[in-house]
Amino acid sequence: MKIKMTKPDAVILFIALFNVAIHLAAAGNLGYHRDEMLYFTLGAHPAAGYATVPPLTGLIAWLVQNLFGFSVYAVRLFPSIASGIMIFFVAGIARELGGSRYAAILSAIGFTITGFALRTFTLFMPVYLDVVFWTLIIYLIIRYINTEKETLLIWFGLVSGLSLLNKYLPGILFLGLLAVIPFTQHRKIFSKKMFWFGIIAGFLVFLPNLIWQITKEFPVVNHLSELNRTQLTNVNRLTFIAEQFMMASWASVLFVAGLIYLFTDKKASRFRFLGYLAMFVIIFLMLIRGKSYYTIGVIPVIIAAGSVSYDKNLKTARSRIILPVALVLLTIPILPLGMPVVKTEGLVKYFSVLDDKFGLTMGRRFEDNSIHSLPQDYADMLGWDELAQVADSAWQIIGDKKAAFIYAENYGEASAVTIIGKKYNLPEAISFNESFMYWFPGEFNPDITSVVYINSDEPGEDVKSLFKKIIKVGGIKNPHSREYGTSVYLCQEPVESFNSFWKARTKDLR
Numbered sequence: 001m002k003i004k005m006t007k008p009d010a011v012i013l014f015i016a017l018f019n020v021a022i023h024l025a026a027a028g029n030l031g032y033h034r035d036e037m038l039y040f041t042l043g044a045h046p047a048a049g050y051a052t053v054p055p056l057t058g059l060i061a062w063l064v065q066n067l068f069g070f071s072v073y074a075v076r077l078f079p080s081i082a083s084g085i086m087i088f089f090v091a092g093i094a095r096e097l098g099g100s101r102y103a104a105i106l107s108a109i110g111f112t113i114t115g116f117a118l119r120t121f122t123l124f125m126p127v128y129l130d131v132v133f134w135t136l137i138i139y140l141i142i143r144y145i146n147t148e149k150e151t152l153l154i155w156f157g158l159v160s161g162l163s164l165l166n167k168y169l170p171g172i173l174f175l176g177l178l179a180v181i182p183f184t185q186h187r188k189i190f191s192k193k194m195f196w197f198g199i200i201a202g203f204l205v206f207l208p209n210l211i212w213q214i215t216k217e218f219p220v221v222n223h224l225s226e227l228n229r230t231q232l233t234n235v236n237r238l239t240f241i242a243e244q245f246m247m248a249s250w251a252s253v254l255f256v257a258g259l260i261y262l263f264t265d266k267k268a269s270r271f272r273f274l275g276y277l278a279m280f281v282i283i284f285l286m287l288i289r290g291k292s293y294y295t296i297g298v299i300p301v302i303i304a305a306g307s308v309s310y311d312k313n314l315k316t317a318r319s320r321i322i323l324p325v326a327l328v329l330l331t332i333p334i335l336p337l338g339m340p341v342v343k344t345e346g347l348v349k350y351f352s353v354l355d356d357k358f359g360l361t362m363g364r365r366f367e368d369n370s371i372h373s374l375p376q377d378y379a380d381m382l383g384w385d386e387l388a389q390v391a392d393s394a395w396q397i398i399g400d401k402k403a404a405f406i407y408a409e410n411y412g413e414a415s416a417v418t419i420i421g422k423k424y425n426l427p428e429a430i431s432f433n434e435s436f437m438y439w440f441p442g443e444f445n446p447d448i449t450s451v452v453y454i455n456s457d458e459p460g461e462d463v464k465s466l467f468k469k470i471i472k473v474g475g476i477k478n479p480h481s482r483e484y485g486t487s488v489y490l491c492q493e494p495v496e497s498f499n500s501f502w503k504a505r506t507k508d509l510r
Contacts, residue, residue: 009101012091015108016084022339023080023121027073029340030347030381034482036075036124037384037415038434040065044418049212050435052223056165057126070422079128083121086111086300089135093304094311096142097271102320103311107304109324110254113331114303116247116296118338119377126167127293133163134173134297138274141177142301145186145270150194157198161205168220169294176280184273228289235289243292244282244299246362249338250330251303258306265309278302337363340378348373348480366482373480380412383481387413387454388420390474390488394452395426397473397490404450405430413454413486429454432509440506448498453489466501468493 032040042050043061050058060078068074090111091104099107111117120128136159144152163170181187189195213220248255262268262275278298285294314320335341336350351374354360363375372379391406398404406427408414411434418428430440451467453459459470475487494501 011105012087012108015105015112016087019083019087019112019117019121020080023076023083024073026122026339026341027076027080029343030378031384032072032075032381032416032419033123033125033377034380034384034412034415037419038411039124039126040070040075041415041418041428042435044428045435045439047212047438048208049216049219051219051437052434053126053167054165054209055212056129056162060129061124070419075124076122079121079124082128082132083117086117086121086132086135089132089139090300090304093135093139093142093301094307096139096146097305097308098267099304099308099311103304103307106310106324107254107307109327110251110303110307111300113249113327114247114251114299115249115334115338116293116299118335120293120296122339123377127296130163130167130169131297131300133159133166133170135300137163137170137173138298138301142271142274144189150192153189153192153194153198154201155198157195157200157202158205159202160198161202164202164206165209169297172281172284172294173277173297176277176284179280180273180276185270186273235291237286237289240286240289240292244295247293247296248299248303249334250327253327254303254306254310255299256306257309258302258304261309262302262305265312267312268305268308271305274301274305337375340381344374344378344382344478344480347378351375372482376482379480379482383476383478383483383486384412384416384420386476386478386481387416387483387486387488388424388426390476391417391421391452391454392424392426394473394488394490395424398450398452398492400446400449403444403446403448404452405444405448406452406454407431408454409433409456411436412483417454432506437509440509442506443499443503448502449492449494451491451498453491454486455489456483456486458487459489459491462501462505463491466494466496466498467491468495 039053039057040061042053042058043063043065046055046058046062048055064074064078068077087108091108094103094107095101097103117131120131137156140152140156140159143149144156160170160174181189245252245255259275259278262272278301281298282295310323314323336347340347342350351364354362361371364371364373366372366376366379374382395401395404395406406417406429408417408429408431411431414429414431414433414436417426421429428439430436432440453463464470469492471490473488473490475485476483478484
């Protein structure tokens with residue numbers, strides 16, 4: 001049987017493929033992101049959970065490593081493909097909300113130009129899948145409302161369970177649904193047996209990670225506490241609201257229209273709960289000082305609703321053409337804010353011009369509130385190759401490599417040695433940071449005589465007192481790197497048994 005694709009469907013397909021293409025095209029402009037390397041490292045240690053994330057990211061990393069290797073393009077393949085898949089989901093939501101094919105195309109364009117989509121689907125992190133899962137869950141709910149096919153409730157449960165294997169953030173989506181749905185005409189869903197079967201199915205999917213969390217004494221709680229202490233405390237609520245529009249970028253005209261449409265249009269009354277759901281998520285996260293990007297899971301559906309609104313209100317062919325064309329043209333000058341479309345020098349120049357000519361520092365404020373030459377995500381993608389190369393230089397000095405290892409103070413440094421270091425045949429780094437805390441050895445055989453030590457500061461007194469010989473081999477010299485100044489030291493000739501020191505140092509860490 002031949003499947004005939006209509007012209008608008010071909011446009012959706014083109015936009016989807018375009019998304020995949022632009023993300024892959026930008027993949028090589030900067031190096032690995034520190035978090036990408038961490039998440040890719042998880043692939044070498046399959047488990048039911050990790051220090052800060054559930055197991056799905058590690059499983060995907062394992063799959064990519066075994067199929068495609070460790071290159072930057074391999075790391076960013078899945079996020080790029082996911083950006084194309086999102087186009088079909090967003091367009092599908094627009095159609096389910098009552099929009100024509102024009103609304104589907106407009107929503108696809110609107111999603112493509114959002115700053116969060118450009119950035120999120122560039123990087124191998126749980127965030128890109130989080131957006132996919134939130135959008136798919138909402139799509140399944142809308143689809144069920146339109147069709148009342150109860151098998152969709154099973155799929156809703158399964159996808160919900162799977163989403164929690166990727167990030168715990170969808171818990172806020174479910175909390176929002178529980179807060180909103182009982183006050184709508186859709187509350188009868190709670191009386192459906194298939195709904196509860198779906199919930200049970202989703203719980204069984206999530207159960208392995210829940211058991212892991214229990215056996216490890218809930219490391220997610222420690223992670224959230226640390227996150228709140230070091231990062232979320234700097235979140236400004238007014239800035240949080242402003243950044244919602246910055247993340248949507250020029251698609252804000254669709255986002256605002258979507259909220260207005262859902263709250264005021266009589267024809268949208270069945271889906272009004274989506275507006276309340278979006279507001280619940282945004283306000284809840286603002287009140288608890290969540291990071292602004294935590295809300296991006298609800299933005300695609302509101303953009304789709306806004307596209308439906310314009311679909312119903314734009315009457316002339318000219319206005320229906322001008323809107324998407326204008327959105328695209330206005331986005332082109334600000335593309336570097338969303339994704340690294342050029343290499344380091346071009347990005348530094350771009351942000352310098354924004355500052356010098358317009359006094360704009362947008363995107364360059366780090367989590368600690370300091371302002372730098374590049375956005376934090378870009379700064380986190382620089383210097384790692386340099387670090388791995390210096391680590392290799394130190395490693396080559398060591399004679400007895402069986403009695404040596406590489407230690408890094410933070411997970412970025414450890415991940416760089418582990419992932420980029422593969423081209424130098426470096427061993428996996430040891431660290432007490434992030435999920436590396438689960439992998440360090442209890443003792444060494446033979447005992448250690450040399451350690452390659454990586455840190456942003458000089459070795460501490462414990463290290464200095466342990467080794468007779470410590471030399472600085474080199475470090476990261478790229479001033480635009482967030483790790484600028486991080487150094488590599490070669491520590492040799494321990495004054496006592498290293499195993500004795502190690503056991504005393506690690507006895508309370510497991």
